Amino acid sequence: MDMVLSPQNARRRFLQRFLRLVGGVSFFPTLVASLPTSSSIMANTHDTILDTMNNMVGVDAGAEILASDGLGVLAAAKNMFYGAATAAERLRVDAAYNSAITRECNIIVPEYEMKWDKLRPSPTVFNFTDADYLVNFARQNKILFRGHTLCWHRALPTWFASTVNASNAAQYLTNHIQTVVGRYKGQIHSWDVVNEAIEPTDKKPNNLRNSSWYKFLGENYLELAFNTAAQADPKAMLVYNDYGVEYNDPARRDGILTLLQRLKAKNVPIHALGIQGHLTYKDFATVDTSGFRTFLRDVASLGLKIFITEFDCDDTTLPTDNQQRDTGVAKVYGDYAAIVFNELAVQGFITWGLTDKYSSINSTAPRSDGQQQRPLPLDAALERKMAWYSLEFWFKQTAKRPATTLVEQAQETIAFLECFPNPATDRVNIRFRCEQAMELRIGIVDLQGREIVHIASGAFERGEHTLAWELADGDAASGMYVCTLVGTLNGASVQRSQHILVTR
Ligand code: G3I
Numbered sequence: 001m002d003m004v005l006s007p008q009n010a011r012r013r014f015l016q017r018f019l020r021l022v023g024g025v026s027f028f029p030t031l032v033a034s035l036p037t038s039s040s041i042m043a044n045t046h047d048t049i050l051d052t053m054n055n056m057v058g059v060d061a062g063a064e065i066l067a068s069d070g071l072g073v074l075a076a077a078k079n080m081f082y083g084a085a086t087a088a089e090r091l092r093v094d095a096a097y098n099s100a101i102t103r104e105c106n107i108i109v110p111e112y113e114m115k116w117d118k119l120r121p122s123p124t125v126f127n128f129t130d131a132d133y134l135v136n137f138a139r140q141n142k143i144l145f146r147g148h149t150l151c152w153h154r155a156l157p158t159w160f161a162s163t164v165n166a167s168n169a170a171q172y173l174t175n176h177i178q179t180v181v182g183r184y185k186g187q188i189h190s191w192d193v194v195n196e197a198i199e200p201t202d203k204k205p206n207n208l209r210n211s212s213w214y215k216f217l218g219e220n221y222l223e224l225a226f227n228t229a230a231q232a233d234p235k236a237m238l239v240y241n242d243y244g245v246e247y248n249d250p251a252r253r254d255g256i257l258t259l260l261q262r263l264k265a266k267n268v269p270i271h272a273l274g275i276q277g278h279l280t281y282k283d284f285a286t287v288d289t290s291g292f293r294t295f296l297r298d299v300a301s302l303g304l305k306i307f308i309t310e311f312d313c314d315d316t317t318l319p320t321d322n323q324q325r326d327t328g329v330a331k332v333y334g335d336y337a338a339i340v341f342n343e344l345a346v347q348g349f350i351t352w353g354l355t356d357k358y359s360s361i362n363s364t365a366p367r368s369d370g371q372q373q374r375p376l377p378l379d380a381a382l383e384r385k386m387a388w389y390s391l392e393f394w395f396k397q398t399a400k401r402p403a404t405t406l407v408e409q410a411q412e413t414i415a416f417l418e419c420f421p422n423p424a425t426d427r428v429n430i431r432f433r434c435e436q437a438m439e440l441r442i443g444i445v446d447l448q449g450r451e452i453v454h455i456a457s458g459a460f461e462r463g464e465h466t467l468a469w470e471l472a473d474g475d476a477a478s479g480m481y482v483c484t485l486v487g488t489l490n491g492a493s494v495q496r497s498q499h500i501l502v503t504r
Contacts, residue, residue, distance in 0.1 A: 071377070071388070072106030072143075074395040079403055081144060081189075081348030082395065083107030084376075085310065088130035090358055091137055097355065100382045104354060107144035107189060109309070110134050111353070111360065114147055115155035119180065123163050123172075126179060135184055146309075146350070147184065149192040149241065150177050151225045153211035160212070169216035174228045181232035190237035190307070192274055193229045194222050198242055198259060200251035206262075207255030222259070223268045230269035241274030241309055245295050246336075248288035253295050264302050273299050277311035277336065278352065280365075281318055284332045289339055300345035300480075301501040303418050308340055310352040312375040313387070314361050320369045329374060330386030337394035344447065344480065345499055347401060349391065356380045399447070402482060402497040413438065414496045419469075419483045421502055428469040428500055430483055434460050438494060440487035444469055447480055455483075471504065478504050 075082035083105040091098045101108065112118055113130040121127055138145040151173060164172050181191060199209035208214050213221040222240075229238050240260065244252045256273070263270050279287075299306055313332045318325040340346045353359045355378040362373050372380060377388035415433040422429065430442065440460050444453040453474045455467055469483070484497040 070104035071391055071395060072104055074392060075348060076106050077400070078395060078398055079347075079401040080395070080398070081107040081350070082391065083109065083144070083146070083348070083350045084354035085109050085111040085148075085350065085352045086134070086354070087111050087358070088113055088133040088137075092133070096382055097357070100378060101354060102141045102143070104377070105143055107146060107348065107350065108134070108138055109146040109148050109350060112155065114180065115149060115152065116160065116176070117155045117157045120157050120159075120176075122157075123159055128183065131180075131184075135187055139187060144189040145184075145187060146239075147181070147188050147191040147236070148309075149195040150180065150229060151193060151213060151221070152195040153209060153213065154196075156212070164212065164216070166216045169213065169221075170224060173213070173217070173221065173225060177225060177228040178232050181229050181236070185233040186235055188233060188236040190239050190272065191229055191233070192241040192309070193225050193238050193270075195241045196243065197222060197240070198252060198255035200249075200255055206258065207251055208259075223263065223266060226263065226268045226270055237271040237305070238269055239272045239274045239307065239309075240270060241276065243276040243278060243310075245275055246277070246279070246287045246292050247283070248286070248291055250291075253291070257295065257298055260299065260302055260304060264304075270304065272305040272307050272347070274307045274309035275340075276352075277308045278314075278361075279312070279332055279336065280314035280316065281328050281332055282314075282316070284313070284335070287336075293339060293343070296340065296343045296345065297501060300343060300499050301421070303498055304345070306340075306343065306346045308346065308349045311336070311349060312352045312359060312361060314365050315374055316365055316367055320371055322374065325374050326386045330390045333377075333387040334390035334393065337390060341394045341398040344399060344401060344482075351376055354378055355382055357382070402484065403495055413494050414485060417483065417485060417496045417498045419498045419500045421500055423503060426471045426504070428471065428483075428502070430455065430467045430469060431464065432485060432496070433464045434462050437461050438487050440485050440494075442467060442483070442485050444474075444476075444500070445482050445484055447482070451484075452476065452481070469500075471502065476502055476504070478502055 071082035084101065086101055086108050087110065091101065110131065113134060119126055119128065119131065135145055137143075181188075197209055197211070197214075198207050200207045202208070202210040204210050204214065206219060208219055217224065226238055229236070240256075240263070242256050245256060260270070260273060296306060311333075313329045315325045315329050318328045337349070340349070353376050356372060356374050356376050357380040359373055359375050361375055365373065367373060374385070377385060377391060379385050413435050415435050417430070417432040420429045420431075434440075438460060439458065441457040442455040443451040444455065445451050453469060453476070455469060479502060481500045481502060482497050483500055485495065487494045
């Protein structure tokens with residue numbers, strides 16, 4: 001039967017075909033972490049997508065795509081996560097929003113319900129009503145859950161200042177972490193253990209922020225917090241979360257990097273850096289792409305994963321017109337994603353809210369024209385905006401991450417895997433700990449997933465093991481590699497991997 005397409009349907013079909021094309025054809029090398037990237041190609045391609053989507057605005061762009069997978073499904077296909085900050089009350093009262101969260105997210109994080117001021121109405125009372133609701137909501141909907149945040153200089157209860165002091169701060173901090181982390185043990189993908197500990201303008205040693213925690217306990221409060229969290233929930237990934245690393249601010253980047261190095265050197269249990277990513281359209285022009293990329297690689301070379309944890313884009317300086325604002329915001333999303341998705345250590349992307357309807361920056365950065373901000377992937381009517389398509393594009397383009405990274409099931413059986421390149425000896429030391437005896441194959445794979453060196457195979461006893469990758473033997477070039485431990489235990493597969501940056 002001949003079908004006559006209306007102009008709207010023709011344009012919609014064109015958009016669908018176009019999106020299928022950009023999703024299916026590799027414009028960029030999919031595994032580009034170790035290769036120089038052409039930002040001009042990316043910018044051009046991205047602009048083309050934006051132009052195409054722009055043309056569709058007003059003709060129910062994406063109407064048929066609404067039936068397609070949410071970002072969480074696309075992310076999971078790459079062993080990554082996409083999610084949003086949410087709030088219990090919104091999920092309870094707003095059914096459409098509730099289903100948008102379940103459609104789009106494979107991880108959620110509470111915007112405020114797990115902070116001290118919401119959990120602790122008095123020094124001796126904890127109120128878990130909203131936090132419990134959120135954790136249960138996530139479990140019922142098979143959505144991963146991030147806890148945020150155990151130790152921060154803000155969002156402290158009013159009683160804190162008159163109650164907590166240098167002599168009892170350690171006790172308050174450990175008791176808080178034991179109580180909160182212990183309550184949700186085994187149900188949390190990752191905890192933001194410490195948030196925003198670096199502030200160079202405070203002029204303290206190591207660029208540490210002069211927070212109450214620092215004043216009471218000195219720098220050691222960080223390791224106290226991480227060690228306590230690890231004891232309370234050994235399966236949760238433990239994250240240090242901070243902001244501002246996108247810009248040419250060497251003191252801030254260096255402060256964060258050396259903090260991570262100090263924690264790693266002391267064997268403090270820390271698994272990832274969270275980069276908040278609260279951006280403004282105006283400041284995005286000053287992002288120092290190459291310095292940011294170097295910073296991401298420096299963090300990855302410490303054996304840490306990287307999460308983008310609170311992304312949004314303040315559109316204050318863009319004109320009132322929605323289309324212009326959405327285009328500008330989507331460009332920031334796409335250009336930012338072009339940087340971070342190319343780094344394989346980046347495991348996921350979380351926006352600070354899903355829809356403009358509930359964006360917190362409407363109160364912190366109101367527009368002078370009185371319009372609502374449009375910083376998030378869905379508009380206030382829960383329709384997908386161009387920013388959503390920017391993320392869709394990059395989740396489709398990016399390389400698949402190793403299988404264990406979504407939920408670290410292997411943490412149960414392989415307590416840790418660390419790889420330390422030592423250029424002086426031309427060797428990478430590989431350390432890991434088996435919690436049970438198991439059969440393992442240990443190898444080095446390149447970014448295409450091909451094993452280039454077989455390190456060892458066989459039975460490994462419970463306990464710590466140290467092996468070495470002798471770089472000279474295989475003549476490996478400088479670049480990014482992945483050490484993988486693959487095996488079986490009681491019929492289930494066990495896999496753990498660690499990126500290694502080799503410089504020779
Ligand atoms: O829910 C109560 C409401 O019942 C009450 O009537 C009202 C009166 O003040 O307060 C409401 O709670 C507020 C909550 O936002 C919801 O609006 C809290 O007081 C307020 O402190 C809270 O602000 C949050 C802020 O962190 C402090 O916790 C923002 O929503 C949240 O977006 C913001 O998130 C931070 C991240 O945690 C760390 N990175 C920066 C980011 C943005 O500032």
